[in-house]
Amino acid sequence: MGPKRIVVVGNGIAGLTASDSLRAAGFDGELTIVGDEHHAPYSRPALSKAALLDSEDMTSHQLPAATHEAHEILGVGAARLDAGKKVLHLDDGTGLPFDGLVIATGSRARRLGAAGNPGNYDGELTLRTLEDALALRRRLAGQPSVVVIGGGALGMEIASGCLAVGCEVTLVSQELPLTNQLGPYLSGVFLAAAVRHGLKLAPSSAAQLRSTGGGPAGGRTVVTLADGSSLEAELVVSAVGDVPNTEWLASSGLLTGGRLEVDTRGRVRPDIIAAGDVAAFPTARGIQRVPLWTSAIEQSKAAALALLGGDGAPALDFKPYFWTEQFGLSLKASGFLPLAGAPDYLDGDPHDGPSLMRWSHREGSGTAVAINKRIPIPKLRRLSEAAPEVASPAA
Amino acid sequence: MKIVLDRPRCEGHGLCEEAAPQLMHLDDDGELVLDIETVDDVLLEPAKAAVRVCPVAALRLA
Ligand SMILES: Cc1cc2nc3c(=O)[nH]c(=O)nc-3n(C[C@H](O)[C@H](O)[C@H](O)COP(=O)(O)OP(=O)(O)OC[C@H]3O[C@@H](n4cnc5c(N)ncnc54)[C@H](O)[C@@H]3O)c2cc1C
Ligand code: SF4
Numbered sequence: 334m335g336p337k338r339i340v341v342v343g344n345g346i347a348g349l350t351a352s353d354s355l356r357a358a359g360f361d362g363e364l365t366i367v368g369d370e371h372h373a374p375y376s377r378p379a380l381s382k383a384a385l386l387d388s389e390d391m392t393s394h395q396l397p398a399a400t401h402e403a404h405e406i407l408g409v410g411a412a413r414l415d416a417g418k419k420v421l422h423l424d425d426g427t428g429l430p431f432d433g434l435v436i437a438t439g440s441r442a443r444r445l446g447a448a449g450n451p452g453n454y455d456g457e458l459t460l461r462t463l464e465d466a467l468a469l470r471r472r473l474a475g476q477p478s479v480v481v482i483g484g485g486a487l488g489m490e491i492a493s494g495c496l497a498v499g500c501e502v503t504l505v506s507q508e509l510p511l512t513n514q515l516g517p518y519l520s521g522v523f524l525a526a527a528v529r530h531g532l533k534l535a536p537s538s539a540a541q542l543r544s545t546g547g548g549p550a551g552g553r554t555v556v557t558l559a560d561g562s563s564l565e566a567e568l569v570v571s572a573v574g575d576v577p578n579t580e581w582l583a584s585s586g587l588l589t590g591g592r593l594e595v596d597t598r599g600r601v602r603p604d605i606i607a608a609g610d611v612a613a614f615p616t617a618r619g620i621q622r623v624p625l626w627t628s629a630i631e632q633s634k635a636a637a638l639a640l641l642g643g644d645g646a647p648a649l650d651f652k653p654y655f656w657t658e659q660f661g662l663s664l665k666a667s668g669f670l671p672l673a674g675a676p677d678y679l680d681g682d683p684h685d686g687p688s689l690m691r692w693s694h695r696e697g698s699g700t701a702v703a704i705n706k707r708i709p710i711p712k713l714r715r716l717s718e719a720a721p722e723v724a725s726p727a728a
Numbered sequence: 729m730k731i732v733l734d735r736p737r738c739e740g741h742g743l744c745e746e747a748a749p750q751l752m753h754l755d756d757d758g759e760l761v762l763d764i765e766t767v768d769d770v771l772l773e774p775a776k777a778a779v780r781v782c783p784v785a786a787l788r789l790a
Contacts, residue, residue, distance in 0.1 A: 656741060665741070707740035
C-alpha cells in the first residue's frame, strides 16, 4: 500500500516538481506543502539574469501557477523531524503526521561576514531569494560602485548585470573566474568577454568585510584582500557558494556526516525522499550535491515515483545540464563540467560568434557546449553522448 | 487547454522540448515551434511538464 498522507518540506522548484509528479503518478491522497517563503515557487536562475535587468516590474522569475491542489502552509518553517514517530514539527508548534515525506529545503547563500563575526555583516548582499533580488535591484538603481566577491557562475552573472545597469564593477576571485565550474578554456572565453564589457578583476581571496563610518547601508564597505590590500565600494555582493538547509534534520538521524544522502531513486529510506539542492545523490562522479535547476527537477521526478512505487520505479538517470548568460554570452552545456584542455570545434569559434564544441572524457562520453547558438537540448545531449561521425552543422 | 508561448521571453533553452517532444520543438534557427497548441487530457501532463521546466516561464497553459 502506498502512502495516504504526504508532506513536502520546501516550496522551491524541487518541492513543486515533486508535488506535481506525485499527482501525475496518480497520488490522490492528502498532500501538504510546508514552505518558509511566503511566495509561490519562482525561478531562481532568472534572479541573476533577466530579473536584474527587467524594467519597472520584475516578472522574469514568475512561474505558472501550480496545479497540484496541495494544502499549502507558507511562511512557516519545519523545525524538527521525528523520523521514528513520523511527525514533522513546525516553527509554530504544529505537528504534522505523515506516511510519506519529501525533503526539498534547498540551500542558502554562504556568507563571508565581518571580521570576528562570520556569517553576519549587514553590508554584504547575497542573491538567493526574491527579497534578495528586489533589494539588489533597489541598490543598483543608484548606480553604486560594486565589488562582487566570487568568480563562479553566479558571481559573474551578478557582475555582468551590475555592469549592464551602468555600475563600475570589480570582481574578487581567487581562481580565474569560472575555472572551477567550466575549466580553463571556457574561463578564458568568458574572461575576455567580461574584460571587454569593462569588468575589473582583483585576483585574490577576500578575507574580511567592514564598513567605513555611516553604517553599512549608508557608508562604504571595505573589503580586505588576502595580500592585505583593500578595496572599497558602495555595494558589496558575495556569491561564494551555498549551504544546504539541513539544520532542521540535525536530530532526525537521517544525516550521514552532516550530509543528506539519498539512493539512486532519491530515497533516504523507503518513506522519505529528498531532492534538489539539499540532497547528495549518486552520480557518475560519486555522491554529491548538484545544486542546479534541471538537476532539481530530474531528482524530484525520480524520487516522487520511488515514494509511490518503491524499487519498481526507474532509477535516476542523471545527465548534467548547465547554462549561464553573462557579458553577452549565452552558454549551454550538456555533460560533466569542468572541462580539461581544448575542445573539438564542431562549428564556429567561441571567441568570435556562435560556436559548438565538444570535449571527450575518458569513459567515452563527452560534454557538448554551445555558445550564443540556439540548439535543441536533445541535440546537444546527443552530441555529448557520442562523438559525432559527421560534424555537419546541418545534422 | 491551450499552450501559450510568450515568444520574446523564450531563450531557446529547449528544456520544454526535452520534457514534451510530442508537443514542441526548436527549429533549425533555434526558434520554438508549438506543434500542438490545444491539448486534451492525454497531452495535459506532458504539457504541464514542459511549462514547468522552462526557467524563464515563457510557456503557460490557458
Ligand atoms: C541567483 C541564482 C541563479 C541561479 N542560476 C542558475 C542557472 O543559471 N542554472 C542552473 O541550473 N541553476 C541555477 N541556480 C540554481 C537553481 O536555482 C537551484 O538549483 C534550484 O532553484 C534548487 O531548487 P530547490 O527547490 O532544491 O531549492 P530552493 O529553490 O532553495 O527551495 C527550497 C525552499 O525550501 C525553503 N526552506 C528551507 N528550509 C526550510 C524549512 N526548514 N522549512 C520550510 N521551508 C524551508 C526555502 O526557503 C526555499 O523556498 C541559480 C540559483 C540562484 C540562487
Ligand atoms: S524551455 Fe522556455 S526558454 Fe527554453 S525553449 Fe522552451 S519555452 Fe523557450
